Amino acid sequence: AVLEAIRRRMVGGGALSGKHVIVTAGPTHEPIDPVRYIANRSSGRQGFEIAGALAAIGAEVTLVAGPVALPTPAGVRRVDVETALEMAEAVEQALPADAAVMVAAVADWRAEPSATKIKKGGDGAPPPLRLVENPDILAGLAAAKKRPGLVVGFAAETNDVLDHATAKRARKGCDWIVANDVSGDVMGGSDNTVHLVTDAGVESWERLPKPMVAARLAQRIAEALGGLKT
C-alpha cells in the first residue's frame, strides 16, 4: 500500500491530487476524573479506511483521530486527540480544506472533570455527574467562514435511518450524510450498510466491507470535487 501510494504520487496521478481533505475518526474520551472517562464503541476503522482511500487517489489527508489503536494509513497526516474539544480544535487548525469527512463518533456531552479521583462517600451514594454539551463539530464546520466546499457527516442509526439522516443533513447544514444502518449490529463490525443522502436524494449501497465503502465514498468525493469524469 505504501509503494502504491508513492507510485500514484510520482506519476502525478490520482483524482484528488492537490486536494486537502480532513477526516475525523474514532471515539472521543471525556474525562470524569484522573482515572475515569466516558467513551463510546466507535472502532475508528471506517474513518481510517476512508482516510486511506482518499490518500490512495492522491488527496492530501489530515486524519484527526480519537483514541484508537489503529495504524496510520499510508500517506496520511495523523493528529491524535482524546476529547471532543481537542478534536474541534484540531479540525479548525487543519483548515483550509477542499472537503471534510466527519466520521468520528464525537461525544455529545462531557463531564465537568474532577482534578482528584472521586471517592465513594461513606453512605455509598454516587456523586452527581454533571454533563455539559460538547460543541457540534460538524455543524460548526458547516457554518464556518473557512467552510470546506464539501462537508460530509456520518449518522449511525438503529431505526428510521433515512428519516433521521435526512433530518440530520438539514439540521447540520452539511452537504452529504452517510447514513449507517446499525440496526441489529452495533458499531465495530467489518461491514457497513450505507445510504448516501445528498441534495439529489438518496443512494442506497449494498452491504459492503468497510474498505469498499471507503473506496466508493472516496470515488464520489473525487467526482464532486471535479477531479473525475462521472
Added chain:
Amino acid sequence: AVLEAIRRRMVGGGALSGKHVIVTAGPTHEPIDPVRYIANRSSGRQGFEIAGALAAIGAEVTLVAGPVALPTPAGVRRVDVETALEMAEAVEQALPADAAVMVAAVADWRAEPSATKIKKGGDGAPPPLRLVENPDILAGLAAAKKRPGLVVGFAAETNDVLDHATAKRARKGCDWIVANDVSGDVMGGSDNTVHLVTDAGVESWERLPKPMVAARLAQRIAEALGGLKT
C-alpha cells in the same frame, strides 16, 4: 515463556504447585446506552504480569480480565468480562481458591443503561445520568463463605498513600493491600512504586518495572501459602 512454564510443571516444581489463585485485571466498562460507556484508564498490565508470575512458579491461575487488548500469559486460564457485575460473577464462579489477587480497577458505579441510543434533546440539555453503586468485589470476597485463605487488594493512590491503604485494608477485610503510589503518574506507565501493607506492617519496595513487582509479589504469596521457605 511457554516452554519455561511447561518445563516447571513437568518437573513438578514451582512453589505454588497445586495452588489455585484468582487474579482480576484491567478496567471495567459500564454501558450508558448501546454505544456509550463509562471506562477507566487501567491498562491491565500489572494484573496480567502477576497472573503470569504466579503461573510461572506453578500456580493454577484464573485470570478474570476486563476489556483490554493484552495477550494471555502462558499457562493462565483467562475469563473475559466487561462490567463489574460480570467480574463479580466470574470471580464467584472461579471459587474455591487458595488466594485471590484483585488488581482490576473495578468501576465503583454503573449507569442505569438505556436500551436505545440517547438522543440530544431539542434544547441541548443533557439527560440525567443516574448512577448505581456496583458490588464491592474485594470486600465481598473477603467476607465470603468460600473466602480464599489469602485475599490481596490493590489501591492506587495519589496522596496519603499509606494512610489510605491501611484504612482500605481494614475496611475491605482483606489480608494484604498492595498500595500503588500513582502521584505524578496516572496508571498506564511501565513501573510501579509499591508498598505492601500486611498485618505485620508496611514493606516499601523501590520503584520497579511491573514484571518485577509481579515476580516479587508472587514470591511473597508463595511464602504466605507455605510453599517456600522464607
